[in-house]
Amino acid sequence: MNEVSEFVEHAALYFGGLGLSRTGGRIMGLLLTVDENGVDAPELCSALAVAKSSVSVELRRLEDGGLIERFRLPGHRRDRFRLADDVFGNAFRAQMSKFHAFTDLAERGLGVVGDDPVKRRRLERMRDMYAFMAERFPALLDEWEQGA
């Protein structure tokens, strides 16, 4: 059991690179090691040695971000949590929204920079590149999802 907690710690590092807090990353790591029955909050508390208030807010954030699912077994009165069906697809889609954000930013830049063509060129190229990626990415996802 110590092996998984070591893995969980590693995972927390990696997910931290995606903007998650440390405990958020730890939760994701632990959820990677369980099956579709998921875990409940007290289990997370003891497994990760984290206060239940912290897991509560963190679970909420992960749920809002579409990374995990909250569900309840019929007849029980305690929430359980598991990874969302398509966590990583969702992660990629989140990246895509960043693409759109950057095309918007480039547009905005074109609005404030003057007529100097050399200044405009880079912003246009930035806008077009992110637009290109945003356009191509879904196809890549589709290819993956139906391909394998």
Next chain:
Amino acid sequence: MNEVSEFVEHAALYFGGLGLSRTGGRIMGLLLTVDENGVDAPELCSALAVAKSSVSVELRRLEDGGLIERFRLPGHRRDRFRLADDVFGNAFRAQMSKFHAFTDLAERGLGVVGDDPVKRRRLERMRDMYAFMAERFPALLDEWEQGA
């Protein structure tokens, strides 16, 4: 001139999403609005209302990250700064290294999760997905770079 500083502030928000500090993002935003002659540190200080020590360390970090170029006009003795030639290409390549990181993480997970096939399946799928993306992404970049 107030228009660009408004844009700069927006840009800082966006770049903050990429792990840059606020002033780092502001610098990037301002550099998006200038030509290949770039700007120098005092200009950044006054334009952004930031201490010169802060811009110094931030410029260093951006330079180390390959986001900006430090250069000097012949005959002058003051450094100037502009965006790196392929800032956004570099940004995408950085994302790709995250892909590899996540395949590694999945491998590690497969090492600690047991034989349960349903547990293994998701980790395998995670590993394969990121590997797929890491494999396809360079081609996408190439297509963009030579296509347009």
Next chain:
DNA sequence: CATTGTGTTCGGTTTGTGCCGAACAAACTG
């Protein structure tokens, strides 16, 4: 060789955020 200009480094302060324990609210039970 003194002086000025340029960039980096250092200590200290502020700001933001994560996390905790306790109080609270809401839903279920007998």
Next chain:
DNA sequence: CAGTTTGTTCGGCACAAACCGAACACAATG
């Protein structure tokens, strides 16, 4: 309807990072 269980919210503390002004190192100039 009292008592429990479950989840969220609140106030405060602690740690990390950003930022500043001043001191510093170095190079170029005259």
